[in-house]
Amino acid sequence: MRVAQLGSGTPEIAVVAGVHGDEPCGVRAIERLLDDRPTVERPVKLIVANEAALERQVRFVDEDLNRAFPGSPDAKTHEGRLAHELVDELDGCLTFSMHSTQSHADPFAIVNGVNETAKDIVPQLPVAAMVETSNFAEGRLFSSIDTIEVECGLQGSETAAENADRLTRSFLTAVGALPGDTVRRDLPVYRLTDVIRKDQADTYEVFVENFTEVEAGAPFAAADGEKQVADESFYPVLMSSNGYRDVFGYSAEKVDVLETPAAAD
Numbered sequence: 145m146r147v148a149q150l151g152s153g154t155p156e157i158a159v160v161a162g163v164h165g166d167e168p169c170g171v172r173a174i175e176r177l178l179d180d181r182p183t184v185e186r187p188v189k190l191i192v193a194n195e196a197a198l199e200r201q202v203r204f205v206d207e208d209l210n211r212a213f214p215g216s217p218d219a220k221t222h223e224g225r226l227a228h229e230l231v232d233e234l235d236g237c238l239t240f241s242m243h244s245t246q247s248h249a250d251p252f253a254i255v256n257g258v259n260e261t262a263k264d265i266v267p268q269l270p271v272a273a274m275v276e277t278s279n280f281a282e283g284r285l286f287s288s289i290d291t292i293e294v295e296c297g298l299q300g301s302e303t304a305a306e307n308a309d310r311l312t313r314s315f316l317t318a319v320g321a322l323p324g325d326t327v328r329r330d331l332p333v334y335r336l337t338d339v340i341r342k343d344q345a346d347t348y349e350v351f352v353e354n355f356t357e358v359e360a361g362a363p364f365a366a367a368d369g370e371k372q373v374a375d376e377s378f379y380p381v382l383m384s385s386n387g388y389r390d391v392f393g394y395s396a397e398k399v400d401v402l403e404t405p406a407a408a409d
């Protein structure tokens with residue numbers, strides 16, 4: 145784990161990259177901040193988390209770090225021990241953690257719950273949606289630390305790295321660490337309702353777009369040509385043919401649209 149800081153004093157905000165070793169976009173954003181060294185109005189902690197996995201360009205060494213929290217100093221796995229160290233390092237910090245996916249190009253935010261912090265900060269980020277994990281947060285960073293996760297774009301793409309940079313700067317502006325103003329936008333909010341499993345197969349197909357409603361009765365995915373049909377309508381989230389080993393992704397419901405209050409004169 146690499147830990148650095150912008151500004152002096154004890155940080156109450158942190159930016160984390162490389163929770164997954166095959167998602168380099170956030171690391172680029174942090175390296176750029178360290179090169180530029182912008183003057184900050186509040187100290188910011190910067191962390192590159194899973195250096196061993198990044199070096200090998202794999203998601204993890206022993207187990208998924210974002211399912212290993214809170215971890216333990218005596219854990220048998222690299223990520224189990226790292227999770228504990230990361231929680232220690234992030235204690236008391238509002239944390240911004242960057243990821244990328246194989247499922248969706250447009251950035252979106254993932255939060256444990258839609259609390260006041262999420263409602264304030266996330267509409268100021270250049271994201272198209274906010275996803276609440278609710279029951280599916282076990283072992284993730286935000287089960288231990290107050291965290292806003294962002295999916296920056298497609299894994300390994302140049303666009304994801306550029307998005308990571310823009311998202312980080314917007315976050316740091318929204319929390320008052322960087323000077324300037326952010327743009328607030330109306331933001332749809334989705335809540336994960338279920339995991340969409342996939343059977344062992346040679347080929348997987350997904351027929352639907354993430355964040356676009358799937359009607360009841362519509363086929364949405366297939367394993368070796370065997371179609372899965374929606375029992376009831378849902379919104380697919382993080383759904384891709386090859387992103388995860390045993391799941392296609394998640395189903396979600398649309399719960400709200402956070403509207404930007406009209407500016408007062």
Ligand SMILES: [Zn+2]
Binds near residue numbers: 163164167242243244
């Ligand atoms: Zn990730």
